[in-house]
Amino acid sequence: MATTAVRTPTRSGILRPLAAVLARIGDRVPFFLAAIMLGASLALPYWHMTLLAPQYPGGLRVVIYLTKLAGDVQEVNGLNHYIGMMKLEEAATFERAIAPYGVAALALLALLAGLLRRRWTALLATLVVIFPIIFVADLQYWLWYFGHNLDPHAALSSAIKPFTPPVLGTGRVGQFVVETRFGSGLYLAILAALSALVGITTRLRGSAERG
């Protein structure tokens, strides 16, 4: 929208000063927004897993945040030990440990891109754009790792073939139907990525026009 305003200087009335303002801030605000959304996403769930089985009428829930696990983790761990799966909290320990610093660093990069109107700051902000992809890829890796590193001595180890629960969608493990979906935190990180993308595009186009 901001870029359109820049390209159509023939507008009249109050639109003209508005367009001028947008032209000035159009490559800053998206970065600020991205920084805020990314920061806020730290407090929100990134991924939900619901396990449905006859003897759990309300289902079991596991909620993944960037920094912690929540929900029926103990119960799920208890059930998983029958198939020899590791405890959920043993997954992605490194990622969880560095998540607050990593997200803070990404938010700072976005902030820097907003404050410092340079091409290189915008380019650095591409890390914000790829962050959700990194998260999903890492999650997929851990799901695969957990499903393929079952304790061979577990009670039901011979009844379960290696498997990978879906990152998004519905699967089945034993009598459990596993439903997974993205959480509000991840959606916020995706919005932050899109916002940063707008900022980067505007910055790069602007600098191209200025030469």
Place this chain on the structure above:
Amino acid sequence: MGQAPQGDKEEGRIMAENRERPPFQIGQQKVSRRGLLGAAAGLSAGALLASCSVLQRKEETPKLGATAEEIIKQRQLTPEDVTAALMTYVPSGKYDEFLMFSSTGHGGQVLVHGLPSMRLLKVIAVFSPEPWQGYGYGGYTNEVLEGGYFKGKPILWGDTHHPALSETNGEYDGEFLFINDKANGRIAVIDLRDFETKQIVKNPLLVNEHGGCFVTPNTEYVLEADQYSVPLGGVYAPITEYKEKYRGVLTFWKFDRQKGRIVPEESFAIETPPYWHDLADAGKGPSHGWAFWNSINTELAIPGLQEGRPAMEIATTQRDMDYLHVVNWKKAEELIAAGKYETINGFKVIRMDVAAKEGVLFLIPEPKSPHGVDVTPGGDYIVVAGKLDPHVTVYSFAKIQQAIQAGNWDTDEYGIPVLPFEQCVEAQVELGLGPLHTQFDDQGYAYTSLFLDSAVAKWSLGKPYREDGWKLVEKLPVQYNIGHLAAAEGDTAKPAGRFLVAHNKWSVDRYASLGPLLPQNAQLISIAPNQPMRVLYDSPIGIGEPHYAQIIKRERIKAWEIYPEVGWNPHTQSVDPNAVLKVGDERIERRGKTVEIWAVLLRSQIRPDLIEVEQGDEVIWHLTNIERAKDATHGFALGGYNINLSLEPGETQTIRFVADIPGTFPFYCTEFCSALHLEMMGYFLVKPT
């Protein structure tokens, strides 16, 4: 009926989803013995295979009319049967609307039924050991039972009569339940957060009681009175000194809601003449601060058939009038605070001369050999049913107060004021033979059980309840020999109406022959407004003889689904310092002749699972169920040592015993918990010395 709670809808939705799921598959697997076992066991419970095959069944569109008529024809049901079935059926997965807590007489426990289905939901162990709940087989429940021992003698049964739900402003609050033991003069406290008995107190003044439990409108006190009088404290005195030495006791047990315990030190009793006290009720509304007991054997008869005295049943029924006891307990509290009491057996007692002089105790004549005394919902009338008189007698609390103010009374032979009968009575309603107990509905009607008539009488209360007051409306035959009856919240300030249960003493021909000891018969009766009363359902009670019962709206009870925190000690209702909170923290410590074990239970392990001690060692075993899943209870049984616990999710218990029998003792989980429940075991080895 059948108001579906939100949870039901949620469950219904999930079940609907279940139906759409693809057929159950384990996937390709090695067809080994172990694989088959795993497949059959599933992850957690074997029941799933059956449920899945049911889920796959295609549902036909129901054709109610034709199908229903076919069933009605096949089962030879009348239209009344069909409507009764529709009024009482609670579909699978739905909850009952009311819960009924009933005594079990000399069964010694409390039953919980759902209404209108009349399904038995639970037996709460109170005065008798009960293995399923691990009650009395090690752990803190032994201490609860020991609280009720009589002068050190184990008493492992009780005669429960009158359950009383705790009240706030005269309405059930669903927090606690009290129950008496007639045989041994005891009261038990049940916490309705976990439906477990927390305390048994022995009344140190009496041996046998009946007039309990009844609570004051905010559960300030739990009322209890003697039935068969004894000298105070139950000491010996010749029967010929009955008049001089034997005494009645009206007890006010102080209840500490915060602690969930009766506090004997803050309780008190009022001494009375040795009349046998029967039932009681606490005043409410205008009569708040007062309590009422009726009495029999004001003849002061004593047994002695061999000495030529008449039988007690004859000797105690000579007078046409007995005495309604009217007690100003607020005033009694003041006397206690002022120190006008004596301490007997560690219990505060207001002597009867003090009670008479200070205006705490009054008597009013009541016809003949009365049983129930029941205060109307507004607290304005007191209904007395004289079992040998065809009437109920209705006393007006306002008139009683006027009579007290007038001060125009005689006294009995012990100097207790006796208020004039005519000045206190509002009405007498002729109902039939053998009136016993009265309950109320929300339409201004009262319901009285008629023992000899085997019937329930419905009659109308006068003003301010109804214009057409003090009249018999109808009688409904019940099967047979009704004792107590219970209407939904029918003794509170706000009765719920609609349902009433007749607790019949005899079932005679109502059930298939099961030998000469017959079940009792609890009959659900509809008391829906503007309809004749009708019996809806017969429910056999095969584990005791219910006397009184109370019926509470289900949603008033806020019971825990699991214990609030891991390591919860249900006796202290707090986290136990000896709880093991997680796997890995379990341990064994030996100190000389003592072996102390901190154990953890989870599906499907008891950790540690190998305990070796020497004969004669003292064993202290702390066990914590660290589960957080609803219903994931583990039992803990140690055969040969008479130990059996029920550890509900989060619960911690401690058992102590001396390993005096050498040998090899497997211990295991008694409550089926998981596919590998059978493997949830360990060995306790006692090496001979």
